[in-house]
Amino acid sequence: AQSVAQPEDQVNVAEGNPLTVKCTYSVSGNPYLFWYVQYPNRGLQFLLKYITGDNLVKGSYGFEAEFNKSQTSFHLKKPSALVSDSALYFCAARGRAGNKLTFGGGTRVLVKP
Amino acid sequence: GAVVSQHPSWVICKSGTSVKIECRSLDFQATTMFWYRQFPKQSLMLMATSNEGSKATYEQGVEKDKFLINHASLTLSTLTVTSAHPEDSSFYICSATETSGGTGELFFGEGSRLTVL
Numbered sequence: 001a002q003s004v005a006q007p008e009d010q011v012n013v014a015e016g017n018p019l020t021v022k023c024t025y026s027v028s029g030n031p032y033l034f035w036y037v038q039y040p041n042r043g044l045q046f047l048l049k050y051i052t053g054d055n056l057v058k059g060s061y062g063f064e065a066e067f068n069k070s071q072t073s074f075h076l077k078k079p080s081a082l083v084s085d086s087a088l089y090f091c092a093a094r095g096r097a098g099n100k101l102t103f104g105g106g107t108r109v110l111v112k113p
Numbered sequence: 114g115a116v117v118s119q120h121p122s123w124v125i126c127k128s129g130t131s132v133k134i135e136c137r138s139l140d141f142q143a144t145t146m147f148w149y150r151q152f153p154k155q156s157l158m159l160m161a162t163s164n165e166g167s168k169a170t171y172e173q174g175v176e177k178d179k180f181l182i183n184h185a186s187l188t189l190s191t192l193t194v195t196s197a198h199p200e201d202s203s204f205y206i207c208s209a210t211e212t213s214g215g216t217g218e219l220f221f222g223e224g225s226r227l228t229v230l
Contacts, residue, residue, distance in 0.1 A: 034218070043119070043206050043221035044157075090156065099145055099210060101219060105156045 002027040004093050006104035014112055019081040021107045023074045023091030033074040034092040034101065035065055044090065050074060061085070081111045115141045117209050119222030126197055127230055134192045134225045136207030142187035143209035147219065148180075151204040163190050197229040 003026045013019050025031060032051055036044040048059025055067040065076045074091060091104040116139040126132050136146055145164050149157040163169040163184035171177050179201075181193040190209075194201050204226050208219040 036221070041204070041224065041226060043117075043223040044208075044219075046218065046220070049218060100147070100159065100162065103156045106154075108154075 002102045004091050004102050004104035006091055006107045008107050010108045012110045013081050015083050016080050019078040021076040021089050023104055024072050025093040027093045027095050029095055031093045031095060035076050036090045038088040083111045083113050086111045115220040117220045117222040119207055119225055121225055123226050125228045128198050129196055131193055131195045132197055134205055136190045136222050138188045138209045141211045146184055146190040146207055146209045148192050149206045199229045202227055202229045
């Protein structure tokens, strides 16, 4: 069975500082990996995905993520966080054979001015 | 990007009534749609997968007769919560994918908050 872990329930960071949200996965074969962001009472917005190729993936709103196969990680990063980045972030993975996404538990990001 | 519309955004109903939530793909044909349930401050729990023209596949522990899913066209799936009770109160989110398999990027609706009194 595939699983996704986000070890931190919450990440606090000062505005302007780098932001990292951690994600590790357990998926057989080469996975597809995704990051989504959710604002209160809203659906999920797509940030970025890793399919194949370059391990560093650049996405929306200045976010990027690095695929590390040996560590089975796909951490989300932003060089300089904004207060408006405060939200709930979800990492997700799926195997290449199926179409169901497995979500991590979510990490709440709080960016303080 | 592709747009998924979910309606209603908010619904309050009395215990024992049924509530229907619609999920529409506005600018693409969705061969597969997914229904999730999200409890406060928790992750999304997949309830079922619906494929156009066939019966939905429910996840373990999800009551088929309680949560009726219909995917009658390539742009519309509906979730009906039958005989709703307060414990069914939750945030329900649908998502759709344009292709079967492949990279399968999911596009999410804005969610529907159900409150059962």
